[in-house]
Amino acid sequence: MIDRIRTRESFERLRREGRRVRVGPIWCTYVHDPSVTTPRVAFAISRAVGNAVVRNRLRRRLRAILADSDVPNGLLLIGVRPPVVELSFDRLRTTLEKLLTQL
Template sequence: MLPAANRLRRSEDFRLVFRSGSRSANRFVVVHVVKGASQAGPRVGFTVSKKVGNAVVRNKVRRRLRHIMADHLDVDARLVVVRALPAAAQASYDELAIAVATQLERAGVNRG
């Protein structure tokens, strides 16, 4: 589970990431990143629209993404937003994990 200190909740923060962050995408997710060091690790938010599916499917995708990002709390980003695309509904957990890790790397985020 993603710790409360690492959750992005305010709409102003989401807007900041969408407007000023770098972006990287594939067919499952779009990862928006604002780089910068943070002692508590990055704050992470998720966007899963109704295009992904009904409420059950959206929540399943969101839970998977939250669990995946809990493993990436050692990245050198300040703010991260993971936006699920409709293909994420049919993706397996492993496909989503690879997609997120690849897009974080393409966005220029380093681990460690």
Template sequence: MLPSENRLRRREDFATAMRRGRRAGRPHLVVHLSGVSDPHPAQESLPAPRAGFVVSKAVGNAVVRNRVQRRLRHLVRDRLTLLPAGSLVVVRALPGAGDVASDQLARELDAALERLLGGVRP
């Protein structure tokens, strides 16, 4: 489970990350990353990075969707330290994500984050 300060909950936050942020697509997921607007902010004023997940009915039934969301939440929790402070991340699962193993999802998430963060290897 993600800590409370690292969860995206509001619709506006999801919309901001998906519309204004950069994205990296992979075969089974798409990662949207929206950073902070000020390039030189004071470190103590920045909130923790926050993550949200979108797993639609196209992925599978409720059991499959919940399993995919739990896997993605676990993977993102381990990678929160790589994200810039104040950033918003939305991970959107694509159809077929329920049929792949967790290690495959981890590789795709790592590749997407590496692309979005400019070569920082998770």
């Protein structure tokens, strides 16, 4: 189960305390918080990645991968760079799982 980041305070905390990790075209800012019962995730996907259809498809794929993965408790801001659209679903999964292991 994964929840969404909804508050401004959470985004400010990510900016202040977050640790950034990057694997290929995917990056993540992470704040470990044991008080969070389910991981909270937000996505940063710019228009440079593609039109709304492409961005929404990518967001759905990332959510599906995260739902099946072992995501650590805390706050995560996951972002991508434009080359991510060239990755297949399996390649996207391995890249994101590699990123999660580095957290």
